[in-house]
Amino acid sequence: MKSLTTRLTNKLNIEFPLIIAPMYMVSYKTMAIEAIKQGCIGSLASLNYKNTSDLENDIIELNKVKDRYNGTYAVNLLIVGNNNYKEHLDIVVKHKVPLIITSLGSPKEVVKRVHKYDGIVLADIVNQHFAKKAFKVNVDGVIAVGHGAGGHAGNNNLLTLIPILRKQYPEKIILSAGGIATGQAIAATIVLGSDGVSIGTPFINCKESPVSQEYKQAVINANIDDIVLSKALTGTPATVINCEELSLLEKKLSGKNISMQDGMKTLSSNDYKKIFMAGQSVGAINSIESVKNIIDEFKTKTINTLKNY
Ligand SMILES: Cc1cc2nc3c(=O)[nH]c(=O)nc-3n(C[C@H](O)[C@H](O)[C@H](O)COP(=O)(O)O)c2cc1C
Known part of the structure; x- marks a missing residue:
């Protein structure tokens, strides 16, 4: 079995600690469903939804899919710069979305409301300062977004940031993001002390991706x-x-x-x-593959690398 146990998989009861990262105009329901089927975590970027009812319908569908497989899903809430933040938060709380990923802005209100139904909140952070702020308002974990990441990349090197965060927050969920494009790289982040990865760029041109x-x-x-x-x-x-x-x-x-x-x-x-x-990580992408194939390759290489470590 291609599974790997970490704080993240234990908390969410899933097989493998990989999130297909939320991506504006890229990550929609179809990719999320495929991730769930592979025992991983799919995500919806709430910014992609102009109509809140469309977001609500997709959440209702993903709630049904996750009950049939060993994976789950997240909704990304951009707190600053999202005119529909309040409505989006109401919808995720109403339908008890299992995992919320916050970016830009304080996750305080999200934590308060999502913890009431035992949901999990992870905050995107790029340095120690924002990790401290996020843990102060009681997030369950952070996604450390390092140098080379797609989107609003951080300045810091994951080789340095992950061990620092692990030492500071020994019990918390710490995930790695940015430039991770192989199973060997996933294994490396685990060795450094992270509980899994959030990967975006390698899925931009997958078969299920809606981009041109x-x-x-x-x-x-x-x-x-x-x-x-x-x-x-x-x-x-x-x-x-x-x-x-x-x-x-x-x-x-x-x-x-x-x-x-x-x-x-x-x-x-x-x-x-x-x-x-x-x-x-575009440099490591040479073909258009299905989500299943990409994840399968990631799992095999991660597990083999860790076995030989
Ligand atoms: C095309 C694209 C769009 C993105 N849009 C969002 C977004 O809407 N919200 C967000 O929090 N992060 C966004 N991100 C960042 C990802 O969630 C994630 O942190 C990043 O892709 C990880 O680095 P990687 O691309 O090197 O794997 C985006 C990234 C990309 C490549």
């Missing part, structure tokens, strides 16, 4: 050196595959203040269908 063929091909074509940080898309530095259109957009926006909402509109607008967000 151009985006999928761009992920295959790009290598680690093509990933740059740009403020042009969300107002704060986010990782993007470098291209001519990005340089043009940066020139057009230079000197302007971009809010998260403006950026999200930019990303979904027709003008910029050639600017793609992705992390450094």
Whole structure:
């Protein structure tokens, strides 16, 4: 059996400690269902839902799917920069979503309401300062987002950050995210002291992903050196595959203040269908595979590596 036991798998009663990370305009219900079937954790990015009723319907469906398999799912709540945060929180509480991943902003209110029904809250953090703040308001764990991650990457190296957090919070759930693209890398994070991983970029161009063929091909074509940080898309530095259109957009926006909402509109607008967000692990992606195949390979390599360790 390809299972691995950690604090995360024990707490959620799942087989393997891997989250398909929430990704704006990438991670929807279909990918989440596949992750659940593989005994892992799928996720919905609540920012992807313009209508709260669509989010509610997907949650109702995922609640049914998770009861049939050894996996589960999370909903990502962006606390700052999400106009529908209050409604989204009401919906996840109403349907007792098993795992909430918070990003940008204090998870205090989420923890208070989600713990009432025994749900679990993990906060995205990029350094010790934000980990301390998150644990102060009683999150169950943190996802340490390191250098090289897709989206709003951190500055810190996971080789350094994970052992520091493990020592500081010996009983808490600590997950690793950023640039993890092989089972050997997953095993390495476990050896460092983490309880599992949250992986985004390697799933951007999976078979079930709804992104365009151009985006999928761009992920295959790009290598680690093509990933740059740009403020042009969300107002704060986010990782993007470098291209001519990005340089043009940066020139057009230079000197302007971009809010998260403006950026999200930019990303979904027709003008910029050639600017793609992705992390450094694009360099390790050479083909389009199903979620099942990607996870299967991750599991095999992780378990074999840990066996030989
Ligand atoms: C295209 C893309 C969109 C993302 N959108 C979100 C988002 O909406 N909310 C969020 O909390 N994180 C978002 N992230 C960050 C991921 O949740 C995760 O932290 C990251 O992908 C992990 O690094 P990796 O891509 O190197 O695996 C996004 C990442 C990518 C690549």
